[in-house]
Amino acid sequence: MSRGSWWRVLAPVAVGGAFLVFTALERRVPLRRVREAKWRHVSRNIVFAGAAAATVNLLERPVVEPLAKAVDRRRCGVLYLCRLPRPLHVVLAIVLLDYTLYAWHVLTHRVPWLWRFHLVHHVDRDLDASTALRFHAGELALSIPWRAMQIAAIGVPADALLIWQNLLLLSIFFHHSNVELPVGVERLLARLIVTPRLHGIHHSIVPAETNSNWSSGFTVWDRLHGTLRFDVPQQAITIGVPAYPAPADVTLANSFALPFRPQRPWRTFPGDGEPEPHRPATTVSELVP
Numbered sequence: 001m002s003r004g005s006w007w008r009v010l011a012p013v014a015v016g017g018a019f020l021v022f023t024a025l026e027r028r029v030p031l032r033r034v035r036e037a038k039w040r041h042v043s044r045n046i047v048f049a050g051a052a053a054a055t056v057n058l059l060e061r062p063v064v065e066p067l068a069k070a071v072d073r074r075r076c077g078v079l080y081l082c083r084l085p086r087p088l089h090v091v092l093a094i095v096l097l098d099y100t101l102y103a104w105h106v107l108t109h110r111v112p113w114l115w116r117f118h119l120v121h122h123v124d125r126d127l128d129a130s131t132a133l134r135f136h137a138g139e140l141a142l143s144i145p146w147r148a149m150q151i152a153a154i155g156v157p158a159d160a161l162l163i164w165q166n167l168l169l170l171s172i173f174f175h176h177s178n179v180e181l182p183v184g185v186e187r188l189l190a191r192l193i194v195t196p197r198l199h200g201i202h203h204s205i206v207p208a209e210t211n212s213n214w215s216s217g218f219t220v221w222d223r224l225h226g227t228l229r230f231d232v233p234q235q236a237i238t239i240g241v242p243a244y245p246a247p248a249d250v251t252l253a254n255s256f257a258l259p260f261r262p263q264r265p266w267r268t269f270p271g272d273g274e275p276e277p278h279r280p281a282t283t284v285s286e287l288v289p
């Protein structure tokens with residue numbers, strides 16, 4: 001078996017194993033309070049994973065893999081202009097994929113027809129490793145042209161793409177997980193990568209908190225853009241979207257139909273004119289040194 005073939009076999013085992021480990025740890029050392037029964041929540045999100053896997057295999061893979069090979073053959077993209085040693089080229093491709101994914105994440109919140117789909121990820125009422133699987137197939141399909149542009153503009157060869165895809169899966173399982181790490185460890189990790197407490201702030205129902213911590217891998221992009229927030233304690237966070245607070249809003253049927261229905265104004269609770277949620281300025285996060 002070649003090195004590439006081993007990687008293709010072992011990487012999914014490592015990613016699947018990481019999901020199981022995080023899910024087991026969530027029961028032992030939960031970070032935030034939980035509102036739904038664990039297995040109902042996880043099994044529902046696994047259905048999303050099935051639809052997502054079908055979309056990736058049938059639509060994304062036939063586009064991005066041949067594209068990455070063609071980019072390598074024809075030496076297209078910014079990194080090929082620099083004539084770098086191969087290992088450095090691969091590392092920089094991964095870093096730039098991570099940065100351009102930051103930009104895509106911001107777009108999914110800012111562009112109304114993209115938000116309709118990304119909303120399905122955010123309405124989850126608990127945040128755990130299985131939320132990393134809860135992406136509407138439509139969002140994944142809509143991301144294919146963006147992914148193709150990333151590959152062609154950066155100059156991402158197939159091996160860098162495969163490494164990044166697996167690292168990204170590990171990263172999103174980790175930072176969506178509801179696992180309480182020792183604060184000192186998480187503070188150290190947060191200097192470099194996105195951690196559960198940081199991403200928990202992005203999934204808060206408070207709009208000003210949702211509009212922060214956009215990174216998916218390295219925290220440097222949020223630092224660069226001034227969008228990194230440490231200052232919200234996890235026990236004070238309610239996970240979700242203000243306009244969709246009810247258990248009925250997250251069922252499979254309603255979630256799959258959500259992008260195609262009339263949208264509620266997401267910042268307000270439905271029906272009763274409650275004010276926009278906010279947090280008193282006095283709260284201090286455990287991540288703030």
Ligand SMILES: [Zn+2]
Pocket residue numbers: 105109118122202
């Ligand atoms: Zn988001």
